[in-house]
Amino acid sequence: MEKEIKSSDFTYPLPDDRIAKHPLAQRDQSKLLFYKGGKIEHRQFFELPDVLPPNSSLFFNDTKVIPARLLFRKETGAQIEVFLLQPADDNQPVQLAMQQAENTQWHCTIGNLKRWKEGATIQLRKNDIELNAKLTDAKAGLVDFSWIPAQLSFAEIVNLFGNTPLPPYLHRDADAEDKHRYQTVYSHYEGAVAAPTAGLHFTQEVLEKIKAKGILTDFLTLHVSAGTFQPIKTENALDHAMHSEQIIVSKANLNSLLIPNRKIIAVGTTSMRTLESIYWYGVKLLTQGAQPFIIAQNDPYVERSGHLPSREAAILAVLDEMDNEQILVGHTSIYMVPGYRFNVCDGLITNFHQPGSTLMLLVAAFTGSDWHQIYQSALDNEYRFLSYGDSSLLLPRNQM
Secondary structure (H helix, E strand, C coil): CCCCCCCCCCCCCCCCEEECCCCCCCHHEEEEEEEECCEEEEEEEHHHHHHHCCCCCEEEEEEEECCCEEECCCCCCCEEEEEEEEEEECCCHHHHHHCCECCCEEEEECCCCCCCCCCCEEEEEEECEEEEEEEEEEECCEEEEEEEEECCCCCHHHHHHHHCCHHHHCCCCCCHHHHHCCCCCCCCCEEEECCCHHHHCCCHHHHHHHHCCCCEEEEEEEEEEHHCCCCCCEEEEEHHCCCCCCEEEEEHHHHHHHCCCCCCEECHHHHHHHHHHHHHHHHHHHHHHCCCCCECCHHCCCCCCCCCHHHHHHHHHHHHHHHCCEEEEECCCCCCCCCCCCCCCCCCCCCCCCCCCHHHHHHHHHHHHHHHHHHHHHHCCCEEEEECCCCEECCCCCHH
């Protein structure tokens, strides 16, 4: 592992007019850059089933974006933005926290914090429904929420009062279209505050064509956090503090990974982070014994004596640890940078990412120096970039 990775080496010129500010009218009409073994083809996304390896297994992230932006206005006229991050109890699956009735406590980022005193309560009202927010700990961003009628779930409350949390680089407020377009068609478990954007291109028709070709599909969960948009501010990218995200995997997911002779394709960087985290959890179980499912950003880079276990051995270790449990809840801060060894994923479906971001480093780690060629080709062929932009299927030389 290198002692220094210059974040400035992973930037590229991205004109503002190449950032997709709105989605296309049809999801699967986006462009698809198909990269395989160093060669590039330009397709459209609805052609994805035709270029996937026939022995592929696709892993999707089925998290659902919540309307995480709550805009309060005090009697003085001051606006307070409360942005939901995660439940105060980070061991509780987020989707269960969303079903909480009567009250709940969350970590939040707070806009105009200086106008909200600790211990004070602010309110939102709509018809006979009332949401109260009390600032419990300003430093930690802890907010206590309570509401009337108390029997409503927090999900129902947030869907009534909240706004779609669009990426900050779009520089616009969410509109009615974003409510369903900033959501995958297979989203299921509420808890993300940013979309797993690689999945935004899929339609039911594309999914059906994939299955008709004998390609396997599976769904796991990573609740995408606001940290996904946090830029690398250090010149040495290794000094960047990686954010943590909650992941939930099932025994069925692990058994799917054990099917022999399958090419594992991650649909999005969030699915890739989940899949690779499963492997490293297995390594920790095999080398250190039983422990919680927590992957720190430097865990993959710890020097270990002897050979690393195979993908199969690591996954079997996780299955053994689960015993009779059907799901496993964990947290990952995994940080994939050039020099990272991919142990699970053979391919990646992903959008085009911000210059100098952690996601850009992930793509560079997966494709090597070819990332320059990939991104330049996308720029030359007028691809749309970032969350609402076009897509790519990356099948690197060393993975195929």
